Amino acid sequence: MKGIRRLAQHLDISIGTVSRALNGKPDVNEETRKRVLEAAAELGYVPNQSGRSLRQGTTNIIGFMIQTGTEITGQGDIFFMSVFDGVQAVFARHKLDLVALLCSSQEDPSDYLRRVVARGFADGLILSATQRNDSRIEFLAERNIPFVTLGRSLTDAGQPWLDLDFEGMAQAAIDRLVARGHRRIAVTRPHDDVNLGYIFVDRCREALAAHGLPLEENLIFRSTPNEAGGYQIARDLLALDKPPTAIVLINETIAIGFYQALSEAGVKPGRDIAVIGRYSPHAHFLSPPLTCFRLSLRDLGIALAETLLSAMPAFKDHYPDAPANKVWPMELVEGESDTFRVSRR
Amino acid sequence: MKGIRRLAQHLDISIGTVSRALNGKPDVNEETRKRVLEAAAELGYVPNQSGRSLRQGTTNIIGFMIQTGTEITGQGDIFFMSVFDGVQAVFARHKLDLVALLCSSQEDPSDYLRRVVARGFADGLILSATQRNDSRIEFLAERNIPFVTLGRSLTDAGQPWLDLDFEGMAQAAIDRLVARGHRRIAVTRPHDDVNLGYIFVDRCREALAAHGLPLEENLIFRSTPNEAGGYQIARDLLALDKPPTAIVLINETIAIGFYQALSEAGVKPGRDIAVIGRYSPHAHFLSPPLTCFRLSLRDLGIALAETLLSAMPAFKDHYPDAPANKVWPMELVEGESDTFRVSRR
DNA sequence: CATAGTTCCGTAAACGTTTACGGTAGCCAG
DNA sequence: CTGGCTACCGTAAACGTTTACGGAACTATG
Numbered sequence: 001m002k003g004i005r006r007l008a009q010h011l012d013i014s015i016g017t018v019s020r021a022l023n024g025k026p027d028v029n030e031e032t033r034k035r036v037l038e039a040a041a042e043l044g045y046v047p048n049q050s051g052r053s054l055r056q057g058t059t060n061i062i063g064f065m066i067q068t069g070t071e072i073t074g075q076g077d078i079f080f081m082s083v084f085d086g087v088q089a090v091f092a093r094h095k096l097d098l099v100a101l102l103c104s105s106q107e108d109p110s111d112y113l114r115r116v117v118a119r120g121f122a123d124g125l126i127l128s129a130t131q132r133n134d135s136r137i138e139f140l141a142e143r144n145i146p147f148v149t150l151g152r153s154l155t156d157a158g159q160p161w162l163d164l165d166f167e168g169m170a171q172a173a174i175d176r177l178v179a180r181g182h183r184r185i186a187v188t189r190p191h192d193d194v195n196l197g198y199i200f201v202d203r204c205r206e207a208l209a210a211h212g213l214p215l216e217e218n219l220i221f222r223s224t225p226n227e228a229g230g231y232q233i234a235r236d237l238l239a240l241d242k243p244p245t246a247i248v249l250i251n252e253t254i255a256i257g258f259y260q261a262l263s264e265a266g267v268k269p270g271r272d273i274a275v276i277g278r279y280s281p282h283a284h285f286l287s288p289p290l291t292c293f294r295l296s297l298r299d300l301g302i303a304l305a306e307t308l309l310s311a312m313p314a315f316k317d318h319y320p321d322a323p324a325n326k327v328w329p330m331e332l333v334e335g336e337s338d339t340f341r342v343s344r345r
Numbered sequence: 346m347k348g349i350r351r352l353a354q355h356l357d358i359s360i361g362t363v364s365r366a367l368n369g370k371p372d373v374n375e376e377t378r379k380r381v382l383e384a385a386a387e388l389g390y391v392p393n394q395s396g397r398s399l400r401q402g403t404t405n406i407i408g409f410m411i412q413t414g415t416e417i418t419g420q421g422d423i424f425f426m427s428v429f430d431g432v433q434a435v436f437a438r439h440k441l442d443l444v445a446l447l448c449s450s451q452e453d454p455s456d457y458l459r460r461v462v463a464r465g466f467a468d469g470l471i472l473s474a475t476q477r478n479d480s481r482i483e484f485l486a487e488r489n490i491p492f493v494t495l496g497r498s499l500t501d502a503g504q505p506w507l508d509l510d511f512e513g514m515a516q517a518a519i520d521r522l523v524a525r526g527h528r529r530i531a532v533t534r535p536h537d538d539v540n541l542g543y544i545f546v547d548r549c550r551e552a553l554a555a556h557g558l559p560l561e562e563n564l565i566f567r568s569t570p571n572e573a574g575g576y577q578i579a580r581d582l583l584a585l586d587k588p589p590t591a592i593v594l595i596n597e598t599i600a601i602g603f604y605q606a607l608s609e610a611g612v613k614p615g616r617d618i619a620v621i622g623r624y625s626p627h628a629h630f631l632s633p634p635l636t637c638f639r640l641s642l643r644d645l646g647i648a649l650a651e652t653l654l655s656a657m658p659a660f661k662d663h664y665p666d667a668p669a670n671k672v673w674p675m676e677l678v679e680g681e682s683d684t685f686r687v688s689r690r
Numbered sequence: 691c692a693t694a695g696t697t698c699c700g701t702a703a704a705c706g707t708t709t710a711c712g713g714t715a716g717c718c719a720g
Numbered sequence: 721c722t723g724g725c726t727a728c729c730g731t732a733a734a735c736g737t738t739t740a741c742g743g744a745a746c747t748a749t750g
Binding site: 044047049050051052053054059063064067068081082084085088089092097098099100101102104105106107114115116118119120121127164226227228230231243253256257259260281282284286287330 | 360389391392393394395396397398399404408409413426427428430433435438442443445446447449450451452459460461463464465466501571572573575576598601602604607627629630631633637643
Binding site: 364 | 735737738
């Protein structure tokens with residue numbers, strides 16, 4: 001005899017009463033409920049997840065899908081760990097558990113979803129590393145599986161999404177650099193599948209145009225979102241006949257490699273070139289400290305969770321005014337990497 | 346009508362045959378199997394996970410438990426993403442899925458296990474951030490849930506474990522530095538709960554003793570395993586009356602902050618002090634490049650998976666000679682941060 | 691032709707829960 | 721005493737699978 005039956009037998013009451021007692025249902029004497037809870041603790045009983053979700057049609061699990069093995073966004077684990085923490089803070093209130101669904105770099109993300117999610121593994125999903133065209137979105141929308149994406153996509157099934165405010169960052173960075181006299185400003189972008197590259201570069205172009213300046217095509221640097229990519233960018237940049245006087249880095253970790261390549265060439269950020277980047281724990285420990293855009297990842301996680309829950313019928317009424325779409329603002333952290341000014345002539 | 350019944354009705358055969366056909370059981374005509382598979386693809390049928398695991402008593406899911414919100418090990422996401430990738434490479438062969446179980450920093454890890462794992466959520470577990478005394482180990486051992494830990498623990502229930510070879514690193518680093526004339530060598534360690542600190546420091550002490558040298562207590566630096574921790578260490582170190590001439594850093598990211606604090610004081614690694622650390626993608630992009638110990642995280646993941654499977658009855662015979670315990674060797678990557686020599690006098 | 695063996699398939703039980711439903715006992719009002 | 725209400729509890733069905741078992745239809749063997 002196992003499970004709830006064992007508990008019921010031990011207490012000499014029916015399994016129905018045991019179940020009701022454990023789940024806080026009303027139709028049970030407070031005295032017996034107390035006995036049940038005590039016995040459950042004593043015997044170490046925990047309800048079987050499969051039995052429960054089979055009956056209820058719900059798993060109380062939310063999946064956060066991330067890809068392993070590759071670096072798509074260059075957002076390190078610090079990034080995810082912080083976001084996770086915010087998400088969990090919300091889910092804990094509803095007895096939901098968060099797990100990270102790890103899609104191997106060997107497997108197509110949509111196949112992965114079909115394999116694991118379509119079997120009723122999770123009640124809802126958070127998608128990260130959203131692609132510019134993302135078939136996962138259609139897949140989930142067709143099946144009516146609640147989800148929210150971290151990152152906008154051209155694929156639009158009316159899904160909720162949150163994203164970082166790359167437009168705001170582009171606008172603020174360009175305005176700031178132009179105000180300091182820069183006229184030839186470089187920007188970086190990740191590879192073609194990543195939507196934020198388009199969003200960011202387009203807005204940089206607009207912001208420059210508003211000042212009557214062009215975004216020169218050879219000043220748009222494409223790279224992998226890691227240290228080596230930043231290193232390569234700096235090398236390419238310095239090899240130009242007429243290098244730019246300022247640059248905006250879109251990824252976090254590329255700053256490290258970028259600084260190093262500059263250093264090897266005797267070029268110093270803030271003195272010889274203006275650099276603006278993204279915050280990461282190391283940003284403050286570069287020489288000079290990186291001027292960068294930061295946001296609260298924990299708060300972002302909280303917002304992700306609330307937006308997802310507002311898309312789930314069972315929790316919708318708890319979050320009446322959670323935004324379905326939102327760009328998350330970033331704040332500027334002043335460093336000394338962008339103090340280089342260009343005088344008008 | 347839903348699920349397998351719908352499929353069976355559509356094909357006008359029994360659900361038993363459908364199930365056998367889908368699961369590759371022998372007692373089914375190849376012709377009908379073909380029809381079933383086609384119909385399943387057409388109707389988009391995927392078996393329900395709860396129903397299946399309720400019946401089989403197995404979930405085909407392996408959990409990799411990590412803690413969110415806090416930085417315990419200072420191993421970034423790059424660390425986990427790479428390990429995950431190796432683990433998945435093995436699991437894919439057995440149709441096992443890997444998910445990361447995210448334990449909030451707000452919750453006790455053992456309570457977490459009780460809540461989610463004890464309900465039959467996963468068939469096996471990989472534990473990371475193993476503590477010096479870790480109650481999770483007892484909990485899992487009592488319940489006969491197969492698991493392997495990444496990191497040794499004093500808590501010994503005969504569980505399999507893998508760990509990085511901190512002894513080998515300590516020995517090689519100390520020998521190398523002593524050979525270059527250093528006699529006052531500092532080491533770092535994480536906070537008290539983390540076992541590797543004891544392992545590492547103890548071996549450093551032994552290695553020094555073999556050369557007739559002491560490990561001075563005030564040259565053991567304790568810090569958080571992040572950039573800020575490294576910064577603080579360097580500040581404390583430079584403030585000493587008689588700073589050491591060499592240091593071995595046990596965490597990956599502390600090197601960045603350490604370098605920065607040195608730089609601010611005009612002290613240069615390789616020229617004024619010898620530094621040896623741990624590999625991370627940024628190690629090569631520091632100035633000068635960090636001499637560090639590296640290992641293949643993907644291979645480590647593969648070994649973790651194989652060791653876990655060899656502890657699971659259902660897969661034991663596939664991995665007859667997977668080691669139950671192993672320290673994973675690290676290789677030295679030569680940089681220029683440890684070229685500083687001290688002449689005997 | 692009888693028997694045994696093989697191949698394939700259908701039936702039904704089982705996994706561990708939750709929950710709709712009905713029933714009993716006690717109480718109170720008429 | 722009757723009827724209705726409340727409080728509590730037991731029964732059994734249901735969730736979607738897998739699989740042991742048995743049986744039907746053939747084939748092969750003697």
